[in-house]
Amino acid sequence: MEGSIDELRDDEHLLFASPDGAPHVPGARKRSQRHQGRRRAHRFAPFVAIILILGLIGVSYKIVTSVSKRFATPDYSGSGQGFTQVKVSPGDGASDVAAAMVRAGVVKSSRAFITAAEDSGRASDIQAGVYRVPLRASGKAAMAAILDPANRLVSEVTIPEGYTEKQVLTLLASKTGLPIAELRAAAGRISNLGLPEGLSPKTAEGFLYPSTYEFDPGQTADQVVQQLAAQFGTEYRKLGFAAAAKAQRLTPYQALIIASLIESEAKFAEDRPKVARVILNRMAKGTPIGIDAANRYGVALTGKDPNSVTYAENSPYNVRTHPGLPPTPVSNPGEASLRAAIQPAAGNWLYYVVADAAGHHIFTADEKAWSAAVAKCKANGWGC
Structure with missing residues (x-):
């Protein structure tokens, strides 16, 4: 029909007219609202993302911290107390x-x-x-x-060369705090000393090697004495002592006794091999070796002052009257004396005596020359 509502354009239809009379486009308002919503969403999106990231960081931190605490090495802090x-x-x-x-x-x-x-x-x-x-x-x-x-907690003890067993054990007791009775008992357990094969002495004399030792707190008397004996074994093997003694037609124990006599008699290195030769020469002749250190040691074993020696004692250590060597070493010799005993000097000497205030010796095969030297030594008070 002409003039019918159906012939009007949408924008002329009263149903679609805007209130102010402006033409209304269907769906226009909804589209505008959607655009505005999207714009607002775009503006808030970065903030939402930041919040989410921060949340994730927080959660991650808590997880990492928890795991770290669970697996961290337990440790104290600082330098400690006490x-x-x-x-x-x-x-x-x-x-x-x-x-x-x-x-x-x-x-x-x-x-x-x-x-x-x-x-x-x-x-x-x-x-x-x-x-x-x-x-x-x-x-x-x-x-x-x-x-x-x-x-480091240690007791350092220096054992001088030429100390007797009694002197060594007394020194060890004073430095380590171990009872002297325990040390004596330990030294008396010869089978526990770990001595080189072929040596089976009745005393520890000669085997308490002179050196500087460190002892830890708590070490027993046996351990302390064994340490000295072990050092002897080390030196003994290093010197090839047993084979060298055999080359001198001596048992290792005889050579050790000679070394102890040398240690007690000689003060200077050059005299030691000569003292060894005098001992061997006198033994070869069947003459008493006459070394005073042995006599004095025998007196000391009886509990008397070694200075009270008369040289008339009925003792195997009285080597002025008994031929051959004393039954045991008379001191604990060091390396120089051990070496001298198995490497004696060449010479025909039968006598020696102190020749000066320093303690050097003269050596001779002439008894008259020796007697004159003894008189001179006594006159000068050189400790003959």
């Missing part, structure tokens, strides 16, 4: 030391010490011994303490 002792045995590695540290209450965990040892690069520098270390210390502080030589 002190204790830790023993490192020969052959112990960082893990062994770490276990000892944990047992002693030094470090909180084995891993704390092992890590510190690895980080220091000095794990192989750890030495055997007993150490003073701090309690409840960090692994790093514990490692530093075990590497400091000042923290």
Whole structure:
């Protein structure tokens, strides 16, 4: 129909007219609102993303922290408080030391010490011994303490050459704090000394090698005495003592007795091989060796002052009246005297006597020359 509503354009239809009379486009309002919503969403999107990222970071931090705490090495902090002792045995590695540290209450965990040892690069520098270390210390502080030589607890004892067994044991008792009775008992257990094969003496005299030793706290009397005897064994083998003694037609024990006499008589290195030769020459002739050190030792064994010797004692140590060697060494000789006993000088000497105030000796095969030298020695008070 002409003029019908159906012939009107959409924008002329009253149903689609805007309130202000402007033509209304169907769907236009909805599209505008959608565009505005999208613009607002675009503006808030970065903020939402940031919030999400921060949330993820927070959650991740909590997870990492929890895991770290769960798997972190338990360790104390600082240098510790108070002190204790830790023993490192020969052959112990960082893990062994770490276990000892944990047992002693030094470090909180084995891993704390092992890590510190690895980080220091000095794990192989750890030495055997007993150490003073701090309690409840960090692994790093514990490692530093075990590497400091000042923290090693030792009793250092120097045994002079020529000391008798009695003198050696008395010195050991004073330096280590071990009872003298325990040390004497240990020295008397000859089978426990670990002496070289072929030596089965009745006393430890001659086998307590003179040197400087370090003893850890807690060492027993047996361990201390064995350490000296072990050093003797080392020197004995190094010198080839047994074979060299045999070359001189001596048993190793006879050569050791001669070495002890040399040690007690000679003060200077050049005199030692000559004293050995005098002893051997007199033995070869069947003449008493007449060395006063043996006589004095025999008197001391009876508990008397060795200065009270009369040289008339009925004793196997009275080598003025008894031919041959005394039954045991009379001191503990060092390397120079051991070497002299198996490498005697060449000569026909039968006598020697102190020739000056310093203690040098003269050697002679002439009895009259010797008698004159003895008179001169006594006149000058040179200790003949």
